[in-house]
Amino acid sequence: MAIEIDMKVFNELLQIQKERKLAMDELSLTLGYDVSFSDEEVQQFAMEEYEKYINKQINEEVKKWMKSLYS
C-alpha cells in the first residue's frame, strides 16, 4: 500500500488557494465590488483539491493491484 496522507501536499494546495484569494482581492478593487473568497472558502477549495489528489492516488494504486493480480 503506497498511499500517503501527505500534509505537505495539502499545504501547497492551500497556498495556491491563498494566492487565488489575493488575486480575487485585487480583482475586487478593480471591479468596485467584493467578489473575493472568504477564509472558509479558501479552506474548502483546498480540501476539494486535496480530495481529488487522494482519489487520484487511490485510483493509481488500485490499477497497480489489478495489474499485479492478473499478470
Next chain:
Amino acid sequence: MDEVSLLIDLLSNNWTTNATALVSSGDILPSHAVVPDFIDIRTTTAHKGVRVDLNQSPATIVIFEDSQNLEYPTVHYDVRNETYSFTLHIRVLHDERSGLDANYGKDRLRAIYLILRRALESKRTGYTASDGSRFQQLFLGSRSESNDRAKRLFGYKVSLEAKRFAVSIP
C-alpha cells in the same frame, strides 16, 4: 490565443444564443438572461481599468487555469495530446437590484450556471476561435457551492477539462 482567452472567446461568442434558448424553453427568466463579465484572473489590471457600475455588471465568471498535461502517445513522439483543467468561479451579488425578490441572487446564479453549462455542452465536440485556436473536446465537471452570506454573495465553483489531440510537433 492562449487557453484561458480561448475559453473566454467561446463563452462570450456563444452566451447570448444559449441564454435565448433557455429563456424560450422556460428554464430561466428573461430578467436573468444577462451577459456576465468574463474575467481572466491574470489580466485584472487591464480589465476596464475603472470601477464597474453595479447595474452593468450583473455577475462575474472568473477563470483560473489549474493545470496542463501533455502526453506523447506515439513511438516517435511526433504528436502531442494536451489536457487543460480550469476552475470557473461564478459570483453573483444579491444587491439592491433584487428589490423585494428574496430569491434574486439564487435565481440569477442558477440562470448563469445553466447558460454556462449549455454553452459548454453545445461545444463539447470542439470550438475553433477566429485565429484558429481550438479545443477538440470539452468536459464540464463537478460543481460546488461557495456562498458568503455576510457579503450577500452567491457562487458556484465549476471545473472544466479541455482537450486537444494529435497536435503535430515540428
